[in-house]
Amino acid sequence: MTQTVRIGTRRSELALAQAxxxxxxxxRLGVRSTTVAVTSAGDTAREPLSKLGTVGVFAARLRTALLENECDIAVHSFKDLPTQKIPGLETAxxxxxETAADVLVTASGAELGDLRQGAKIGTGSPRRAAQLKRLRPDLRIMDIRGNIGTRISxxxxxxxxxxxxxDAVVLAHAGLIRLGRTDIPSRILxxxxxxxxxxxxxECRSQDCPAPEKTHPLSPLARALENLNDPESNFSASAERAVLAGLQAGCAAPVGAVYENGILRAGVFSPDGSSALEAELPxxxxxxxxxxxxxxxxxxxxRGAESVAPLHLNKTRRSGGSGGDISPFAGSALWREEKQDPTAAANDISAKW
Known part of the structure; x- marks a missing residue:
C-alpha cells in the first residue's frame, strides 16, 4: 500500500498514545501513517463532564475532521462515541x-473497603459515582476533570x-496500561x-469501510482496516453499546455493561446509589x-430500569473546540444523543460483524 494514511486523533496524552x-x-500490516491532531471541545471546556455530557463531546471535532477530509481515519475511545449512526461515517x-475494568488509585494501593470513613474520591463519571455510593455510602464523591496525570496528582x-x-481517584485501567503507568498503585473495582x-x-468514511456486503474490490485502506479489526473485541464492545442504544440512555445516565466469558451483563443505578437493577444474558x-x-x-x-435511574439524562453541547458551532454539523448527532429507533441504532453498531 503506497498511500500514507492520515490518523486523526485528539491532542491528549492518552489519545496520542492510542493513535x-x-x-x-x-x-505491521505494511501501511504507512502520519498523525493529524485536533483539539475537541471536551478538551477545552471547563464544565464538569456530568454537565457536558461525556458521550460525543470528545468525538465531534474529530468526526468533523474526518468528514471534511482532514484525515483518513479517526481513532476514538469507543465508549466516547454516541450510538447513533453518522451519515457518511462507519466504525471500520x-x-x-484492553481490559474494561475501572481501578481505584491511592497512594498506598488500598482497597475500596480500606479507605477511611468519609474518604474523598474523585471521578467525573455519574456511573462510577453511583456504584461507589452503593458500595460505600459514606464516601464523598468529588467531581473532577483533567487528564490522567492531572487526576493522579x-x-x-x-x-x-x-x-x-x-484520598483516591477512579480511572480506567486501560488508560494506565496504554500510558505505561502500571507502576501507579491501583486496585480493580x-x-x-x-x-x-x-x-x-x-472510524472512516463509508467508502473506505470493509463492509462484507460490498461487491466491488476493497480499497487498500479498507483491506488494512479489515485486518486491523479483532472480531471478538468488536463483538463485545458492540454488544455493550447496543444496551445503551436499547435503553436510549443519555450522556449522564449511570449505566454500565460488560461482555465476558460469553455473558453480557448490564446495570442501571440510581445517582445516589440507593438502588440498582442488573441483569445478564448468554x-x-x-x-x-x-x-x-x-x-x-x-x-x-x-424490570423497571426507568424507575431506577433517569435514563435520558443528557446535556446538549453545541460549541466547537474553539468556540461557536461546528458547521455544517452543529446540533447533529456528532454532538448529542437524540431520540432514535433503538433497533436501527443497534443494527448500525454491529451489522457488519
Missing amino acids: RQVAAALA AVPKR RVRGLHPQAEGDL PILPAPAQGALAV AAQYPHAGELGLALASLLLE
Missing part, C-alpha cells in the same frame, strides 16, 4: 481490546510535587464499566452483538 498504537498495528475496526501522598486534596470501555474504535442464543444488547436492554426495561 500510536493504531499506527504501530498498521505498520475495533483493534484487540490530586491523590494525597502519591505525587511528590503535588500536595493532593483527594467491583463495578460495571462503561459500555465499550478499554476498546478503541477506528450470547449463545444471539448470533449478532446488536441483537444480544437489545435483548438485554429490553429485559432491563421490563
Whole structure:
C-alpha cells in the first residue's frame, strides 16, 4: 500500500498514545501513517463532564475532521462515541481490546473497603459515582476533570510535587496500561464499566469501510482496516453499546455493561446509589452483538430500569473546540444523543460483524 494514511486523533496524552498504537498495528500490516491532531471541545471546556455530557463531546471535532477530509481515519475511545449512526461515517475496526475494568488509585494501593470513613474520591463519571455510593455510602464523591496525570496528582501522598486534596481517584485501567503507568498503585473495582470501555474504535468514511456486503474490490485502506479489526473485541464492545442504544440512555445516565466469558451483563443505578437493577444474558442464543444488547436492554426495561435511574439524562453541547458551532454539523448527532429507533441504532453498531 503506497498511500500514507492520515490518523486523526485528539491532542491528549492518552489519545496520542492510542493513535500510536493504531499506527504501530498498521505498520505491521505494511501501511504507512502520519498523525493529524485536533483539539475537541471536551478538551477545552471547563464544565464538569456530568454537565457536558461525556458521550460525543470528545468525538465531534474529530468526526468533523474526518468528514471534511482532514484525515483518513479517526481513532476514538469507543465508549466516547454516541450510538447513533453518522451519515457518511462507519466504525471500520475495533483493534484487540484492553481490559474494561475501572481501578481505584491511592497512594498506598488500598482497597475500596480500606479507605477511611468519609474518604474523598474523585471521578467525573455519574456511573462510577453511583456504584461507589452503593458500595460505600459514606464516601464523598468529588467531581473532577483533567487528564490522567492531572487526576493522579490530586491523590494525597502519591505525587511528590503535588500536595493532593483527594484520598483516591477512579480511572480506567486501560488508560494506565496504554500510558505505561502500571507502576501507579491501583486496585480493580467491583463495578460495571462503561459500555465499550478499554476498546478503541477506528472510524472512516463509508467508502473506505470493509463492509462484507460490498461487491466491488476493497480499497487498500479498507483491506488494512479489515485486518486491523479483532472480531471478538468488536463483538463485545458492540454488544455493550447496543444496551445503551436499547435503553436510549443519555450522556449522564449511570449505566454500565460488560461482555465476558460469553455473558453480557448490564446495570442501571440510581445517582445516589440507593438502588440498582442488573441483569445478564448468554450470547449463545444471539448470533449478532446488536441483537444480544437489545435483548438485554429490553429485559432491563421490563424490570423497571426507568424507575431506577433517569435514563435520558443528557446535556446538549453545541460549541466547537474553539468556540461557536461546528458547521455544517452543529446540533447533529456528532454532538448529542437524540431520540432514535433503538433497533436501527443497534443494527448500525454491529451489522457488519
